[in-house]
Amino acid sequence: MDRDLVYDVGMHNGDDTAFYVSQGYRVVAIEADPAQAEAQRKRFVAEIEKGQVHVVEAAIGPSHGQASFGSVAIPSSTRSIGKMRRCATTLLMRSRSLADR
Known part of the structure; x- marks a missing residue:
């Protein structure tokens, strides 16, 4: 188990992801809305390049x-x-x- 890894399911505006990163966590942020996912990729470009944030554009569903x-x-x-x-x-x-x- 990676104790420094957080899953942000429903990333929305990225505020939770920003908090987790500020606390030293790596974040896998899941966002279904393509516009929000793209906006957050732009917001977290430096963190993505460092491997601290990974944005997954997908919905969480039953299968x-x-x-x-x-x-x-x-x-x-x-x-x-x-x-x-x-x-x-x-x-x-x-x-x-x-x-x-």
């Missing part, structure tokens, strides 16, 4: 494969996998299960 990812226009933090009836945007995302290794 490995693909899942529908939906987000509403406001607030941006309201995102989910599953029923997408009220979502402004639905994307087909790469999905990983926590059981996958």
Whole structure:
């Protein structure tokens, strides 16, 4: 077990990842929203180059494969996998299960 490794599931704006890095942890940050993942890759470019942060653009779902990812226009933090009836945007995302290794 790596005691200096943290998984940030739902990276969103990267604030939690920034805190973990400031405390000396390495972070695997998982973010399903492609725009957020790209923004955080830009924010953490130095940490990514040093190997402190790894951004995984994927959803966490019931199985490995693909899942529908939906987000509403406001607030941006309201995102989910599953029923997408009220979502402004639905994307087909790469999905990983926590059981996958």
